[in-house]
Amino acid sequence: MMLFKKNKFLLFLLLGILLMVLNFVNHGNFVVATLNIIYLGLTVYFISLFSKDGLKLSDWFLTLPLVIVPIFWYQFTQIKVLLAIILVLLMIIYLKTKVKLLMFFVVAFYLLFASVVVNDIGKLPYSIDVERTIYHLSPTDIAIEDMQKHALFLPFRLRTVVFSESAYIYVLLSRFAELFLLKNFYTILLLANLYPLFKGLISEAKVFNQHKIFYVVFFLPLIIAASARSINIYNAFIFSTPIFLYFILKGLLKVNRKVYYLLLLISLVLVTSPLK
Amino acid sequence: MNKLQKTLLVLIFLAFIFRSFSLENIPANLSNDEIGSAYDAYSISKTLKDEHDKFLPVLFESHGIYRSALAVYLSVPTIMLFGNTNFAARFSSAFLGSLTIVFLGLLVYELTKNKTLALLSSLFLAIAPWHFSSSHWLMEANYGLFFLVLGIYLTLAGINSKNLYKTIGGFVAFALSIYSYYTYWALAPFILGGILVLFRAKFLKIKHFYLAPVFFCFLMIPLGLTWLATLGSSRISTELIYKDTGLNKFIWENHYNGIQIIQIYFSAIIGKYSDYINPAFLFFYGSNLMPKDNPYQVGFILAPLIVPFLFGITKISKYFEPQYTKFIYFWLLISPIAPAVSRGDIFNVRALQIVAPVSIVVAVGSLELFKFLKKRMLLKIVAIIVLVISLFYWWMIYFHYFPVQSAQGFQYGYREIAQFINNNQSKYEKIIIDPRFGDKNYYFGGLPHEYIPYYTSLDPSKVQQARKIQTGGIEFDKFEIREINWDSEIVNEKYLYVVPFDNFPKNQDLKLVSEVQLPNHLPAFKLWSLQ
Numbered sequence: 007m008m009l010f011k012k013n014k015f016l017l018f019l020l021l022g023i024l025l026m027v028l029n030f031v032n033h034g035n036f037v038v039a040t041l042n043i044i045y046l047g048l049t050v051y052f053i054s055l056f057s058k059d060g061l062k063l064s065d066w067f068l069t070l071p072l073v074i075v076p077i078f079w080y081q082f083t084q085i086k087v088l089l090a091i092i093l094v095l096l097m098i099i100y101l102k103t104k105v106k107l108l109m110f111f112v113v114a115f116y117l118l119f120a121s122v123v124v125n126d127i128g129k130l131p132y133s134i135d136v137e138r139t140i141y142h143l144s145p146t147d148i149a150i151e152d153m154q155k156h157a158l159f160l161p162f163r164l165r166t167v168v169f170s171e172s173a174y175i176y177v178l179l180s181r182f183a184e185l186f187l188l189k190n191f192y193t194i195l196l197l198a199n200l201y202p203l204f205k206g207l208i209s210e211a212k213v214f215n216q217h218k219i220f221y222v223v224f225f226l227p228l229i230i231a232a233s234a235r236s237i238n239i240y241n242a243f244i245f246s247t248p249i250f251l252y253f254i255l256k257g258l259l260k261v262n263r264k265v266y267y268l269l270l271l272i273s274l275v276l277v278t279s280p281l282k
Numbered sequence: 283m284n285k286l287q288k289t290l291l292v293l294i295f296l297a298f299i300f301r302s303f304s305l306e307n308i309p310a311n312l313s314n315d316e317i318g319s320a321y322d323a324y325s326i327s328k329t330l331k332d333e334h335d336k337f338l339p340v341l342f343e344s345h346g347i348y349r350s351a352l353a354v355y356l357s358v359p360t361i362m363l364f365g366n367t368n369f370a371a372r373f374s375s376a377f378l379g380s381l382t383i384v385f386l387g388l389l390v391y392e393l394t395k396n397k398t399l400a401l402l403s404s405l406f407l408a409i410a411p412w413h414f415s416s417s418h419w420l421m422e423a424n425y426g427l428f429f430l431v432l433g434i435y436l437t438l439a440g441i442n443s444k445n446l447y448k449t450i451g452g453f454v455a456f457a458l459s460i461y462s463y464y465t466y467w468a469l470a471p472f473i474l475g476g477i478l479v480l481f482r483a484k485f486l487k488i489k490h491f492y493l494a495p496v497f498f499c500f501l502m503i504p505l506g507l508t509w510l511a512t513l514g515s516s517r518i519s520t521e522l523i524y525k526d527t528g529l530n531k532f533i534w535e536n537h538y539n540g541i542q543i544i545q546i547y548f549s550a551i552i553g554k555y556s557d558y559i560n561p562a563f564l565f566f567y568g569s570n571l572m573p574k575d576n577p578y579q580v581g582f583i584l585a586p587l588i589v590p591f592l593f594g595i596t597k598i599s600k601y602f603e604p605q606y607t608k609f610i611y612f613w614l615l616i617s618p619i620a621p622a623v624s625r626g627d628i629f630n631v632r633a634l635q636i637v638a639p640v641s642i643v644v645a646v647g648s649l650e651l652f653k654f655l656k657k658r659m660l661l662k663i664v665a666i667i668v669l670v671i672s673l674f675y676w677w678m679i680y681f682h683y684f685p686v687q688s689a690q691g692f693q694y695g696y697r698e699i700a701q702f703i704n705n706n707q708s709k710y711e712k713i714i715i716d717p718r719f720g721d722k723n724y725y726f727g728g729l730p731h732e733y734i735p736y737y738t739s740l741d742p743s744k745v746q747q748a749r750k751i752q753t754g755g756i757e758f759d760k761f762e763i764r765e766i767n768w769d770s771e772i773v774n775e776k777y778l779y780v781v782p783f784d785n786f787p788k789n790q791d792l793k794l795v796s797e798v799q800l801p802n803h804l805p806a807f808k809l810w811s812l813q
Contacts, residue, residue, distance in 0.1 A: 149573075149577055149578070174577070179585065183588060188556035188559060276548070276549055279546060280546055281545070281550060
């Protein structure tokens with residue numbers, strides 16, 4: 007362990023190899039594996055720039071949890087990881103530039119475009135496939151019509167206002183809330199990492215208020231993901247990962263290591279379980 | 283008491299009134315489980331024996347399994363008082379559901395001495411759609427929740443004030459929650475254990491407190507003995523995850539080894555736990571009042587309250603002392619454990635207990651949110667308007683659409699058939715009831731052998747002596763409950779035949795004497811006779 011503390015390069019090299027192995031075991035695609043490693047590396051760099059008190063990555067305990075985040079060894083298509091890498095680069099520029107307002111809008115527009123592509127509701131060059139969204143879900147339309155028909159206790163005009171397509175907002179919010187399923191989080195981040203994530207969120211939540219861009223990076227892709235008819239949880243969270251990683255890294259400094267190891271063991275049981 | 287507190291008190295009082303409102307017709311009929319409890323309560327009230335001729339049972343046999351007893355016994359006085367109606371069957375649930383609201387407020391006040399927080403906690407429980415619905419039904423889980431909240435309140439108040447009677451009362455309430463619903467077999471001991479661990483320093487100091495666990499164990503003896511006697515068929519045995527047919531099929535088909543089987547069960551439990559704390563389930567569709575794809579579903583708690591919930595989850599320690607903060611988190615985390623280890627799909631009845639700690643967190647979040655918004659009056663008004671709109675939608679769904687849409691699932695029609703029988707009983711020598719309902723494409727199996735005796739106030743001793751018919755079904759008094767196949771049916775002049783609406787007789791001489799329609803005016807049952 008002392009060797010790692012002295013030689014950060016060796017530590018990073020070993021972790022890089024471990025991540026490559028995990029990628030290979032999971033999907034065997036070298037290009038995607040490399041892109042995933044670049045995405046993680048850039049994310050860590052972004053967080054180190056962003057953190058006021060810097061990042062303490064010399065300890066293997068503070069770095070290993072990053073490598074075992076399943077979203078970094080998932081078989082994305084190359085274009086999706088590339089889009090995520092571009093997002094991190096844009097956020098790095100946002101941190102370094104003085105024209106923050108301009109970059110804020112660049113990031114927001116980029117996310118709008120990229121989230122549509124990543125969640126398979128649009129194609130390059132930009133076009134939205136409405137049939138792949140929740141708008142025009144026939145059961146919802148039928149239900150709205152049915153509710154209107156049976157709302158005889160309301161004046162006719164009011165019926166079409168009370169029971170209207172505004173119901174899609176409720177459907178969208180419901181699907182948005184569904185993304186925050188515990189299972190989704192332990193699938194993409196690993197159960198053990200939810201402990202430092204929670205600790206980090208409690209102590210660092212105010213970062214959302216200090217940097218409004220966090221709201222955009224976190225919520226916009228998820229709202230677009232929620233509007234997709236079929237949701238792939240990895241695609242939905244690919245752009246939010248840097249934010250989760252920030253809180254995990256911050257939380258790791260505050261966790262009880264024994265509890266973390268116990269959760270790691272439980273995570274191993276879950277990850278290798280035949281029941282997914 | 284300030285103006286805000288007075289307003290909250292009025293709102294809670296209104297919630298009380300609403301819980302007793304339209305108990306007779308919403309839901310449209312007593313459900314499968316409700317009629318089981320209601321009929322047993324009626325039978326106990328007349329003969330001290332249940333439907334199966336058992337003297338004052340501790341667990342009630344129901345459709346081949348054994349269910350908890352307390353809901354039945356607590357319905358006995360109301361059925362004796364109000365007669366065999368839906369109102370009588372449901373009133374004790376509505377009453378205890380209302381008291382749960384009060385005791386949750388008292389508990390929060392006991393732990394925080396903050397009146398506004400206590401009243402807000404009560405208010406959010408009062409307007410929680412799933413708690414409201416379960417108080418409107420004769421639902422075992424609702425009785426369990428009342429005794430659980432009462433148990434927590436009395437135990438903590440007793441420990442705080444060093445009052446032996448309160449502490450014993452708390453332990454007794456925990457025991458009664460276990461007698462109420464099988465979910466509490468796991469939950470109540472966990473919570474009681476949590477309290478004893480968290481407050482052990484105070485509890486162990488006072489020697490006479492040791493009497494409370496003794497009382498608890500003593501009360502558990504009858505249940506324990508009955509459970510051992512019915513091992514294998516009590517719900518606690520039949521509902522556990524290791525009995526899950528889907529999971530067992532998956533294991534059996536893939537020939538997994540011992541370690542993999544443990545992993546599979548473990549993953550299934552964690553997955554279910556996750557499903558029960560799914561924010562969409564809790565705040566958007568968990569009440570399951572409307573068909574699956576309907577966008578106007580409601581959750582356990584009204585959807586806009588997800589915002590204060592998220593706000594409050596990290597702020598509990600601002601209102602509760604460290605030990606109580608730990609307890610609230612513990613309560614929140616432990617509540618979905620029992621349903622998570624149960625078999626089958628996600629079932630909202632098993633998860634009712636989650637509403638209590640969630641209401642407390644929502645109350646904390648609301649206070650914090652209002653502080654955060656400070657003088658932004660407009661945002662506060664918008665927040666209140668959104669909440670009122672969601673209340674309006676929920677009431678429309680619950681009081682107008684739900685009774686109509688769910689009527690068939692609640693076996694609507696048997697009460698109306700019983701009314702016809704009550705008025706015309708003397709005309710018929712025998713009444714043959716086909717227990718199927720629905721339509722020819724898919725018939726469900728109904729429970730007319732419970733509904734009809736309940737609504738006709740038939741002497742329960744006649745049902746206790748019911749005989750099996752050789753060709754299938756049962757008979758008691760002048761009733762035969764069996765499937766009617768018109769091809770082989772020998773039609774008798776003085777018989778009344780009750781069949782699903784689309785089971786048309788072949789005999790042209792049979793006359794339609796009555797038709798029962800669902801609330802949406804679709805036919806449900808037809809009554810035929812030669813007379």
